[in-house]
Amino acid sequence: MTPSDHPPRLSTRAREIEPFYAVEVYRQALALAETRKTILMCIGEPDFPTPAHVVQAAADAAHAGATHYTMPLGIPALRQAIAAHYAERHRVAVDPARIIVTVGASGALMLAFGALAEPGDEILMADPGYPSNRACLTFCGATAGLVPVGVAEHFQLTAALVERHWGPRTRGVMIASPSNPTGTTIDPAELRAIRDVVRARGGALLVDEIYHGLTYGQLPPSAAGLGEDVFVVNSFSKYYCMTGWRLGWLVAPADYVPAIERMQAHFFICPPAPSQWAGVAALTPESTAIFEAQRRELEQRRDYLVPALNGLGLRVACKPDGAFYCYTDVSAFTHDSWDFAMKLLQATGVAVTPGRDFGTNRASEFVRISFTSSLPALQEGVEAMRSFLARG
Amino acid sequence: MTPSDHPPRLSTRAREIEPFYAVEVYRQALALAETRKTILMCIGEPDFPTPAHVVQAAADAAHAGATHYTMPLGIPALRQAIAAHYAERHRVAVDPARIIVTVGASGALMLAFGALAEPGDEILMADPGYPSNRACLTFCGATAGLVPVGVAEHFQLTAALVERHWGPRTRGVMIASPSNPTGTTIDPAELRAIRDVVRARGGALLVDEIYHGLTYGQLPPSAAGLGEDVFVVNSFSKYYCMTGWRLGWLVAPADYVPAIERMQAHFFICPPAPSQWAGVAALTPESTAIFEAQRRELEQRRDYLVPALNGLGLRVACKPDGAFYCYTDVSAFTHDSWDFAMKLLQATGVAVTPGRDFGTNRASEFVRISFTSSLPALQEGVEAMRSFLARG
Numbered sequence: 001m002t003p004s005d006h007p008p009r010l011s012t013r014a015r016e017i018e019p020f021y022a023v024e025v026y027r028q029a030l031a032l033a034e035t036r037k038t039i040l041m042c043i044g045e046p047d048f049p050t051p052a053h054v055v056q057a058a059a060d061a062a063h064a065g066a067t068h069y070t071m072p073l074g075i076p077a078l079r080q081a082i083a084a085h086y087a088e089r090h091r092v093a094v095d096p097a098r099i100i101v102t103v104g105a106s107g108a109l110m111l112a113f114g115a116l117a118e119p120g121d122e123i124l125m126a127d128p129g130y131p132s133n134r135a136c137l138t139f140c141g142a143t144a145g146l147v148p149v150g151v152a153e154h155f156q157l158t159a160a161l162v163e164r165h166w167g168p169r170t171r172g173v174m175i176a177s178p179s180n181p182t183g184t185t186i187d188p189a190e191l192r193a194i195r196d197v198v199r200a201r202g203g204a205l206l207v208d209e210i211y212h213g214l215t216y217g218q219l220p221p222s223a224a225g226l227g228e229d230v231f232v233v234n235s236f237s238k239y240y241c242m243t244g245w246r247l248g249w250l251v252a253p254a255d256y257v258p259a260i261e262r263m264q265a266h267f268f269i270c271p272p273a274p275s276q277w278a279g280v281a282a283l284t285p286e287s288t289a290i291f292e293a294q295r296r297e298l299e300q301r302r303d304y305l306v307p308a309l310n311g312l313g314l315r316v317a318c319k320p321d322g323a324f325y326c327y328t329d330v331s332a333f334t335h336d337s338w339d340f341a342m343k344l345l346q347a348t349g350v351a352v353t354p355g356r357d358f359g360t361n362r363a364s365e366f367v368r369i370s371f372t373s374s375l376p377a378l379q380e381g382v383e384a385m386r387s388f389l390a391r392g
Numbered sequence: 393m394t395p396s397d398h399p400p401r402l403s404t405r406a407r408e409i410e411p412f413y414a415v416e417v418y419r420q421a422l423a424l425a426e427t428r429k430t431i432l433m434c435i436g437e438p439d440f441p442t443p444a445h446v447v448q449a450a451a452d453a454a455h456a457g458a459t460h461y462t463m464p465l466g467i468p469a470l471r472q473a474i475a476a477h478y479a480e481r482h483r484v485a486v487d488p489a490r491i492i493v494t495v496g497a498s499g500a501l502m503l504a505f506g507a508l509a510e511p512g513d514e515i516l517m518a519d520p521g522y523p524s525n526r527a528c529l530t531f532c533g534a535t536a537g538l539v540p541v542g543v544a545e546h547f548q549l550t551a552a553l554v555e556r557h558w559g560p561r562t563r564g565v566m567i568a569s570p571s572n573p574t575g576t577t578i579d580p581a582e583l584r585a586i587r588d589v590v591r592a593r594g595g596a597l598l599v600d601e602i603y604h605g606l607t608y609g610q611l612p613p614s615a616a617g618l619g620e621d622v623f624v625v626n627s628f629s630k631y632y633c634m635t636g637w638r639l640g641w642l643v644a645p646a647d648y649v650p651a652i653e654r655m656q657a658h659f660f661i662c663p664p665a666p667s668q669w670a671g672v673a674a675l676t677p678e679s680t681a682i683f684e685a686q687r688r689e690l691e692q693r694r695d696y697l698v699p700a701l702n703g704l705g706l707r708v709a710c711k712p713d714g715a716f717y718c719y720t721d722v723s724a725f726t727h728d729s730w731d732f733a734m735k736l737l738q739a740t741g742v743a744v745t746p747g748r749d750f751g752t753n754r755a756s757e758f759v760r761i762s763f764t765s766s767l768p769a770l771q772e773g774v775e776a777m778r779s780f781l782a783r784g
Binding site: 008009010011012013014015017018019020023027045049050052055056058059062063065066067068069070071072103104106107110114115116117118119121131132135136139140141202204241242243244245246253255256259260262263265266267268269270271272273274275 | 400401402403404405406407409410411412415419437441442444447448450451454455457458459460461462463464495496498499502506507508509510511513523524527528531532533594596633634635636637638645647648651652654655657658659660661662663664665666667
């Protein structure tokens, strides 16, 4: 008997979980970059590195001995700093005891879904939406109840849609604001109305605020202010430019915290210790000044890119008021946005993410175009796309 | 309708997952430490900090821009360094393509179990054993098939036990060598025999080598040499003194890697980037010299502690040949080791971990006593236990 007698016997969940297509495109772009110039407009992270003093705070803490496990919920200094952030920036009182520091927002999603969803349960969410929500629910044996949304809804769920799609196995609703891939934020009054519907149904409301802070207008209120029964997922990855540190947080209803703590201890033990000290440094006024300057730079890029794409006939469905994505309707040119993205990449070196990553709702007619490259690079990308489209 | 109308509706899995009792004891010891001296003999991590040059390698990399996401499977430099480690230290060729860098060994366990176990499946493992194996399987809707083992089996499974306990829903077998909580290693011939049984049954073999390297005799061979169908879990936490960095790895059969990569991308995105660069530095000869000196210090502590505990009537069931734990039979004094540990802590400030964390097999007659404190601290702990026992 040799190993080859036994082909892999993957679990159903492992077979069912789709590739993270944005990663696949990025991988192809990197491979292509070995032989030609590429312009990355596919990336889901800021091009800005973590500020040097934030890096140094992690290094100093680690040199001083913060190389051991922390308590599962995170270091008190960071949980308190996050609570202070809610108090100061959002005028919302959040008990630090309800704040769980996590291994990226990914870790927060797994803990929240793990605490809520029975096998067979469903969480309603917008399609298009972030693919890992679906994958995490698959891991739990649960499903994402994908609700198609479009320009009319600013790519966000509404209370009416939640009412209409609520079914016997619906356990809750997830809202992402600003949304990946659309960059749209939800109207605060609509979100309150959704909360009321979810409460009336006895369900759970989760709000993904991973891109919170990265908005190009008035700062929207945090869903943490909607009530202590609301789950809020956040991250140091985007606004704080800390993707590689794997640091996020979850605000959970107090009654759920003990079970979430048990799961955190078993599945993660704790978030990375040096990263947590970096997180503390990222929440200081000195850091905010840097992040705000970067936010303004992203806004300038958006203000260039949206009209430029529209001018090419690549219609930005809704002008993004947050995050760093233009969700772009390519149906004037193709009804196979995967094929379009692959050909664009091969022909021009411009990498964009096909809609396929984000669900099934007109996914083949959309691509996500990121403005996480410099303005000159974006300009170069636009010119390359112009030539590509002209060639037909 | 207010939030309080709805009590938390935790998922079954979230309710079923037990506390990580070692963490609970640690928390109580920390609370006690505010008012009295404590001696921590409950801890599952080395007291040594990460070597300064390893910390500096992470800081240098982060300052140079390694603050972004990495590819899901990890940075090539680290995957190659781990492959070189197998080649040089164990004379085993492991293709870097089969090496998945993970968020601690915890992340590796979740990925491996997630790839293998259908809901309802069972993975056989020794009782006593590491609690998070059971918790991760619970998350997957699967179960740990706990096989009671004792001194006669050196607290390890045998091929005969695997044969006897294999059932219709058994999907595989997990071996931990060195074992937490017993510090025992498995006989290499027995492990080969288990591999043969598992292969004959068409199952999967997972070997937890988290404490590999931390052995006090001849370095055991790595299970990575047993065949490319074997899953091996390892960690930078223990031998490499990097618990807080959350870095581990999984060697998986090649056919499983694509699915594991998809899960990693969705559930973790990637392991922490600065930690990965620390990991590269931890695998250099300069680092090995430090870790070997620390291993010798742990060995000295063991050689003090085992006879000292036996002298108190706290019988170390098997002299540990690895890790940093004495699994200690307290049945001469109590049949409630949880109560014993709590009273010992309150009376003396000495913290040990009750057997309850590790399963159900005579768990109430055992405690795990760590030698992750300095020799003087261990001596003080032993004297405190002597007084405690004398008082009855």
